[in-house]
Amino acid sequence: MKRPEGGEWEADLTDEWKTSPRPGWEYRGIGPYRNRYWAYSKEKMRQFVHEGRLHYVSTGMPRYKRYLDEMPGVSLQDLWMDIFPALGKERVGYPTQKPLALMERIIQSSSNPGDIVLDPFCGCATTLVAAEALSRKWIGIDLSSLAAKLVKRRLRDQHGLFGQIIDRTDVPARTDLGDEVVLAEYKGTLYGEQEGNCNGCRHHFQYRNLAVDHIHPRAKGGRNHAHNLQLLCTSCNSAKGVGTQEALVAKLKEQGVRYDYGGSR
Numbered sequence: 001m002k003r004p005e006g007g008e009w010e011a012d013l014t015d016e017w018k019t020s021p022r023p024g025w026e027y028r029g030i031g032p033y034r035n036r037y038w039a040y041s042k043e044k045m046r047q048f049v050h051e052g053r054l055h056y057v058s059t060g061m062p063r064y065k066r067y068l069d070e071m072p073g074v075s076l077q078d079l080w081m082d083i084f085p086a087l088g089k090e091r092v093g094y095p096t097q098k099p100l101a102l103m104e105r106i107i108q109s110s111s112n113p114g115d116i117v118l119d120p121f122c123g124c125a126t127t128l129v130a131a132e133a134l135s136r137k138w139i140g141i142d143l144s145s146l147a148a149k150l151v152k153r154r155l156r157d158q159h160g161l162f163g164q165i166i167d168r169t170d171v172p173a174r175t176d177l178g179d180e181v182v183l184a185e186y187k188g189t190l191y192g193e194q195e196g197n198c199n200g201c202r203h204h205f206q207y208r209n210l211a212v213d214h215i216h217p218r219a220k221g222g223r224n225h226a227h228n229l230q231l232l233c234t235s236c237n238s239a240k241g242v243g244t245q246e247a248l249v250a251k252l253k254e255q256g257v258r259y260d261y262g263g264s265r
């Protein structure tokens, strides 16, 4: 875009004396400002005239015309007034939806094509749509069921942008934990590791009175990996149920059954 002459897009044609005065001359009867000299030779000034590059202020002082497309411009500032809220057709029905143009600017200025964009509060997926359009990989997370519904709809409806959508609701299984152990065999190892103590109440029990428990319950995707197993006594086992280990420990402390002096697990 070219700017009309005038305004802030004019450049001074004079330069400051840094050390000693330079020989001065007049250009069409006008001299440089006090303590300054012409920054260009007479020949260069003639060339500027020829190219229509000079503009004159009321005193007759020449100024150099600068055009926007010749300048690197200024870096983006932290107040963005040129992006407007998502309106009309862009709106998908999520209360806090951000404009696509905003997410595109953020992604473009902070990543390269092929990078991974993570939005852990992705709402209705605006970031993901922008990332896909800009050839980034992406991961979106949100706890709201409305967001999940809208994300699915948006990914499906965003014409031609996304490929096949696979909608899975089962708990993903980890594949980075190595082989599972055989519980009956592993119980002995756990008894040794825990020195015969229940991992809930910390009381000592005979081998037969302790049972193998999944720290992260099987019902919620926990597997027979060594680090997910512990021995609990019957009472602690039923107190834990399908709750978390943290909840069990909190309950035992509250009941005064367990005291921690900075021990493990």
Ligand SMILES: C[S@@+](CC[C@H](N)C(=O)[O-])C[C@H]1O[C@@H](n2cnc3c(N)ncnc32)[C@H](O)[C@@H]1O
Residues within 6 Å of the ligand: 094, 096, 097, 098, 099, 120, 121, 122, 123, 124, 125, 126, 127, 141, 142, 143, 144, 147
């Ligand atoms: C401001 S909205 C994001 C809007 C989004 N940029 C868009 O264009 O739709 C913030 C989101 O964070 C989600 N959220 C809040 N706490 C969360 C949490 N602990 N884990 C995941 N998402 C969460 C909310 O459900 C909400 O969708």
Ligand SMILES: [Zn+2]
Residues within 6 Å of the ligand: 198, 199, 200, 201, 202, 203, 232, 233, 234, 235, 236, 237
């Ligand atoms: Zn116990």
